[in-house]
Amino acid sequence: MDPDAPLYERDPKAWNAYLAEGNARQARKRVGADVLIRDALGRILLVNPSYKPDWDLPGGMAEANEPPAAAAQREIKEELGLDLEIGRLLVVDWVPPHGPWDDSLMFIFDGGVLPSDRVGALRIVDPELSEFRFTTAAEAAELLRPYVWNRARSAIAAISGAQAIYCEEGEGRSWSGN
Template identity: 65%
Template sequence: MNDDRPLYQRDPAAWNAYLAEGNAKQARKRVGADVLIRDEDNRILLVNPRYKPDWDLPGGMVEANEPPHKAAERELREELGLEIQVRKILAIDWVAPHGPWDDSLMFIFDGGTISSQQSTKLKPTDNELLEYKFCTPREAEELLQPKLWNRVQYAISNSDKSPYLSNGVALKNAPSTE
């Protein structure tokens, strides 16, 4: 008798083996999760990492099997002692391979506005950060790499549009995340 059911219904063990093979062979993406946080004067929180030459948004790399929004919250806790829940996605940027790095997906989440009381309690809490500061957009543009500044600028000014970018540039008719 011919069984027309899909493999996952006919033979769950074979289906799991198929998935495991695909998981082992398919490309994996590096994923970063940053947070756009502002102070009461609408300045942007930037951090100066010890391990690279440029300023950055707070956040970092997502660990294996960790949701990007949870990675962003974890990084804020670990690096600045800041406990917040991130809000919506402001930007998702596909970054092409560069130097020794493969391509990646970089998220920017909305971290809202923190009070002056919260900002005075900020401090680097691990060895990854040299310092942090709140910057005007003009100051941020001077401190950030151009591709990151493009991503941040998009996140600031296009929060009502599709958050999908490619190398810091919004795509026309980009897929919606709504």
């Protein structure tokens, strides 16, 4: 074995131990995944969680080692009994530490437009939710916490664009291209 070869070539076990040590020390982020679902009138679906005071977009927290899109799909099925193809990524939002919570990354995916028969078939199947409704943007702005509304507003804007929007605390960031 070449003594000048990189560690990952010389000693794969030592390389894996090095990676494991780094993994144990590095920060871990909480990840949430929501879905922007619309009806034929362009209203957005909001849910009212029973465990917190404010309305929210449908979705929830990813489980350990679960991809965000899979978490979104799972949460929609668990909460609303909705088998939904998750569309493209609309928003990634960094949420700073608040209260007892560390910072997190929130993803919003496009859930598309539900036809009226599927809207009529929606039902709550998880006691974590007390109700749901389709709202106009103005109604959503009143029901959602301001930073969640900002995130949702960015997702609505991203639907007509070609790229996802990166936000911090719900505010979209612009890039100079440098």
